[in-house]
Amino acid sequence: MVSxxxxxxxPLVFLPLIAIIVYFASTGAEEAEKTVLIGSGSSFIAPQMxxxxxxxxxxxxxxxxxxxxxxxxxxxxxxxxxxxxxxxSDPPLPKNLxxxxxxxxxxxxxxxxxxxxxxxxPEAGEGLRLTGEVLALIYTGEIKYWDDPRIKxxxxxxxxxxxxxIAVHRSDSSGTTEIFTLxxxxxxxxxxxxxxxGKAIDWPVDRKGNGVGAKGNEGVTSTVKSTPYSIGYVEWSxxxxxxxxxAAIMNPRGEFLLPSIESIQKAVQNVELPESPLGDFSxxxxxxxxxDVEGAYPIVSFTFLIFWVEYPQExxxxxxxxxxxVSTEGQMEGNVVKGYVxxxxxxxxxxxxxxxxxxxx
Amino acid sequence: MPPRSVPREDRLFYFSLVPFAYxxxxxxxxxxxxxTWKALPALEAYGIDLFLRxxxxxxxxxxxxxxxxxxxxxxxxxxxxxxxLALPLSVSLxxxxxxxxxxxxxxAIAFLNDVAAGFPTIAFGLWGVEYxxxxxxxxxxxxxxxxxxxxxxxxCEPLSGASLLAAGTxxxxxxxxxxxxxIREAYASVPFHLREAAASVSSAWxxxxxxxxxxxxxxxxxxxxxxxxxxxGETVAVSLVVGNSFNVSLCxxxxxxxxxxxxxxxxxxxxxYPLMPEVLFAGGVxxxxxxxxxxxMGVRMIERVRWVG
Amino acid sequence: xxxxxxxxxxxxxxxxxxxxxLALVPVLHLTLAAIVNGGPVIASAGLKxxxxxxxxxxxxxxxxxxxxxxxxELALLSTLVGVPISFMAAVLVVEFPHSRLGRIVRxxxxxxxxxxxxxxxxxxxxxxxxxxxxxxxxxxSIALALVMLPYVTTYIETALSSVPRTYREAGLALGxxxxxxxxxxxxxxxxxxxxxxxxVGLAKAMGETxxxxxxxxxxxxxxxxxxxxxxxxxxxLIYDYAQAPYENLREVAWGATLVLITLFLLxxxxxxxxxxxxxx
Numbered sequence: 040m041v042s043x044x045x046x047x048x049x050p051l052v053f054l055p056l057i058a059i060i061v062y063f064a065s066t067g068a069e070e071a072e073k074t075v076l077i078g079s080g081s082s083f084i085a086p087q088m089x090x091x092x093x094x095x096x097x098x099x100x101x102x103x104x105x106x107x108x109x110x111x112x113x114x115x116x117x118x119x120x121x122x123x124x125x126x127x128s129d130p131p132l133p134k135n136l137x138x139x140x141x142x143x144x145x146x147x148x149x150x151x152x153x154x155x156x157x158x159x160x161p162e163a164g165e166g167l168r169l170t171g172e173v174l175a176l177i178y179t180g181e182i183k184y185w186d187d188p189r190i191k192x193x194x195x196x197x198x199x200x201x202x203x204x205i206a207v208h209r210s211d212s213s214g215t216t217e218i219f220t221l222x223x224x225x226x227x228x229x230x231x232x233x234x235x236x237g238k239a240i241d242w243p244v245d246r247k248g249n250g251v252g253a254k255g256n257e258g259v260t261s262t263v264k265s266t267p268y269s270i271g272y273v274e275w276s277x278x279x280x281x282x283x284x285x286a287a288i289m290n291p292r293g294e295f296l297l298p299s300i301e302s303i304q305k306a307v308q309n310v311e312l313p314e315s316p317l318g319d320f321s322x323x324x325x326x327x328x329x330x331d332v333e334g335a336y337p338i339v340s341f342t343f344l345i346f347w348v349e350y351p352q353e354x355x356x357x358x359x360x361x362x363x364x365v366s367t368e369g370q371m372e373g374n375v376v377k378g379y380v381x382x383x384x385x386x387x388x389x390x391x392x393x394x395x396x397x398x399x400x
Numbered sequence: 401m402p403p404r405s406v407p408r409e410d411r412l413f414y415f416s417l418v419p420f421a422y423x424x425x426x427x428x429x430x431x432x433x434x435x436t437w438k439a440l441p442a443l444e445a446y447g448i449d450l451f452l453r454x455x456x457x458x459x460x461x462x463x464x465x466x467x468x469x470x471x472x473x474x475x476x477x478x479x480x481x482x483x484x485l486a487l488p489l490s491v492s493l494x495x496x497x498x499x500x501x502x503x504x505x506x507x508a509i510a511f512l513n514d515v516a517a518g519f520p521t522i523a524f525g526l527w528g529v530e531y532x533x534x535x536x537x538x539x540x541x542x543x544x545x546x547x548x549x550x551x552x553x554x555x556c557e558p559l560s561g562a563s564l565l566a567a568g569t570x571x572x573x574x575x576x577x578x579x580x581x582x583i584r585e586a587y588a589s590v591p592f593h594l595r596e597a598a599a600s601v602s603s604a605w606x607x608x609x610x611x612x613x614x615x616x617x618x619x620x621x622x623x624x625x626x627x628x629x630x631x632x633g634e635t636v637a638v639s640l641v642v643g644n645s646f647n648v649s650l651c652x653x654x655x656x657x658x659x660x661x662x663x664x665x666x667x668x669x670x671x672x673y674p675l676m677p678e679v680l681f682a683g684g685v686x687x688x689x690x691x692x693x694x695x696x697m698g699v700r701m702i703e704r705v706r707w708v709g
Numbered sequence: 710x711x712x713x714x715x716x717x718x719x720x721x722x723x724x725x726x727x728x729x730x731l732a733l734v735p736v737l738h739l740t741l742a743a744i745v746n747g748g749p750v751i752a753s754a755g756l757k758x759x760x761x762x763x764x765x766x767x768x769x770x771x772x773x774x775x776x777x778x779x780x781x782e783l784a785l786l787s788t789l790v791g792v793p794i795s796f797m798a799a800v801l802v803v804e805f806p807h808s809r810l811g812r813i814v815r816x817x818x819x820x821x822x823x824x825x826x827x828x829x830x831x832x833x834x835x836x837x838x839x840x841x842x843x844x845x846x847x848x849x850s851i852a853l854a855l856v857m858l859p860y861v862t863t864y865i866e867t868a869l870s871s872v873p874r875t876y877r878e879a880g881l882a883l884g885x886x887x888x889x890x891x892x893x894x895x896x897x898x899x900x901x902x903x904x905x906x907x908x909v910g911l912a913k914a915m916g917e918t919x920x921x922x923x924x925x926x927x928x929x930x931x932x933x934x935x936x937x938x939x940x941x942x943x944x945x946l947i948y949d950y951a952q953a954p955y956e957n958l959r960e961v962a963w964g965a966t967l968v969l970i971t972l973f974l975l976x977x978x979x980x981x982x983x984x985x986x987x988x989x
Contacts, residue, residue, distance in 0.1 A: 103931035112669030205559040210644035212669035241457040252644030260954035266560035413888040420797035489732035496729035516736045520916025522944040526951045527739040573735035604714040606721035633825025635919040
């Protein structure tokens, strides 16, 4: 008798759980065949990706785009390992990788963003002005205190406390970091050498005990928010949402600017794209970052969506629909999240070309 | 193999169970082998320096420069802080349950403690970020820094609060129920005649308790070891509060790293960098060896708590 | 002298009680925090908290449907994979304690109880996710089953070996085979411990995050129950949202924590309830 009851007891525990699963499995099955595209990468673009995914879902119920905000490096690694359908990365593929996968990958600059320098200074409030050189000195740990003369000189009107600066940076491999460090290098090459440009770098400020790592744009924003006297770099939309003050950054023309739609668009007005989405974009960030244009914000970046040329038959239509959407409707006002800037018309047309490049294979 | 004298049906029974045992052995062996195998290229490239240097400079086109010292140091120190803090907590809790709690409550507290021991670690992580870290920063680190900041361990100004101390404290709270369960079990297993003997030579209750604690010393050591092993391997909760900074410093208020947090943060993007996956697998080997040695010692210790007579 | 000792006694007692109380504070405060922070979120979202997918950042809606279903599915699948193996292995260890295999399994399962679970994540990523070409609910279930294995094996083994020898001997004396004795006498007597072991393993698997990081994917915005497709789980959601700067995601994280703790406690309570009538 006892053993019988035992046999009954175990299913009893699981019965409600099984019922729930079966219920959802059956309701799921009633829907039309669904295609899931799963991608990962840049947390820079994550809020925009989530918005596009939900717009796509309501427009094309058969298409589910899932996005993991894990950093550009992880996105590329997963994509090239073949464990995700697409990747998002702020910097395009570096030259060596592009050559390795030449003709097999499509890169689309789908959105523009800016890296805002956010800070948490209870005494000073808004209005901080910084140069690339001072930022580089902060992230090397050279400038340790907020009332350092080199910061004071730029901000005569601000009440700068004699507190240690906590430099927050990314702990994962990040396109945002690559663009930010590229800016530091380009604006202050003597302080920030070429070796310190990349997605994941050996932060000099960590050695001085003043660096804190956080995961994703999400992590950096929330760390700065909860940490008085800290500074960090994040995509503009995160800065806007956090309500934290942003520093005005000096461009090559000596203007101190905050990110804005105009100041971001200015930065890309002179860029030249390769002949097709199959081409090499690797030098593009160098033109966009610290662009020598009047009124251009100095830390601007495209985010790229990266696809294969060939997909299994069941995914081809989904990939095409996705590319078409982000090149057309996805760029319209109302579909672009606050803190991003749609790409110019010529780039939209350029991206749309890719629809016909995707094929079965 | 069962002895030959065993009846045929029983041997059949044995052989029908063998595949399941082999699955366990194979899975664990495969795990150990594959992690070691994957780590070999990194060990070849960097040698022992991989564990002795603190450097993390990934490169996209060629193998970067890696040294796991900061993460290893952080792992060892945070787990050490954890067991040092958890020891008094768990011993007291065990005594309170066994000696002081009213009889009807004992079962309930013991049950609660068991529940706490298996509590989802991520819940501790979220709680650590939102409550523990700010609390420690404002009410422990800042006062210590401004009062006895001349001691090297307290000599740096707390930054965000995410630090070795925060990680160690959170881990202490996480391993306390687990260590309590081990100590309590041993405490309750002390035979009556030994308790009586302890009572007869003691003139006060506290002396008696201390005597009994002395009898279960191996169990307490085992709890320390197993708690240390558990703390050293914990991942997500720690990665939320340790600060994720490659920094080797005596100061407990400085942000640091642990091996498991490093893996959690970097493994996803590792294949993008030549040799980085291998380096992280080498970190995995370190965790594996530490876990294995400490657990083995702990399990041996527990088995020493045997009562004669 | 006696007064000094009495004083010391009281002092000692006070210290012990105080520190013991301190030891309990974190878990209690954490549970309270989950109720205080998560309760209102769930209350304001109502049933939608369980039937809507997680919201976009900055929005004012809440939901954890995909993660909740994912966690339940993972718990079921990993139990399905892990428990039979553990159970049979435990029977072998107990019934053939002197066989070499029995001794090895016993030692392995005890020594590997506290194996860092992140290693299992790396392992499953390497041998399952990469060959399959995608993270999947199946891969994550296997990872969780590996987490459960040593636990459940040890628990069941302890339960089975607590059955007094006399019962076995009685069965054998009646001419029963070892298998019959094991399954009709020993297991039913130890049923309480066996079920507890399974449920403790289930609870452990449900609360794990590290093995899921590289194996599950994050299919958060649309529901997928196909085991070969990517999924999501509550602990993973909490891990991500705990690092998010958005107020609404933090709130969802607390709501999800409350749900996770409730599920976890539910499993423990079920363990007690289901076996109440089955005492021998």
